[in-house]
Amino acid sequence: MNVSRWQVKKKQLQLFPLFEDYDQLNIGSITRSQFHRVLxxxxxxxxxxxxxxxxxxxxxxxxxxxxxxxxxIAFCQAVYDAACMDKRLP
Incomplete structure (x- = not known):
């Protein structure tokens, strides 16, 4: 997770939009294969x-x-917290 948090911070990646594209039911979770595709x-x-x-x-x-x-949602929050980023800021 250390590598991913630095990459997210360095590129200022917005994680939620790509995950939300796969979450058609808006339940905050996706399949493992969808998770892999987003990564x-x-x-x-x-x-x-x-x-x-x-x-x-x-x-x-x-x-x-x-x-x-x-x-x-928990994954994105953990990455943003580890990278000391505010998820609401672009």
Missing amino acids: LELELEALLSPQEIRVLCQRFHQNIGHRHDVNY
Whole structure:
């Protein structure tokens, strides 16, 4: 997570819009494959090992019915907090 927070801060990345594009039900979570695609779009996936991505999915895991989703709101907040950024500022 250290690498991703510095990348987010350096590029002033806005994380929420890309995650929200995949969250059609507006429930604050997306599938693991969608989470992986967003990391790829943000160019963060290349900075993380497959094991680190699995750990992130486990850390921000959320059960939705029988699905095992990722709570992207908690993930974004944790990254913004670690990067000392205000999520509301562009």
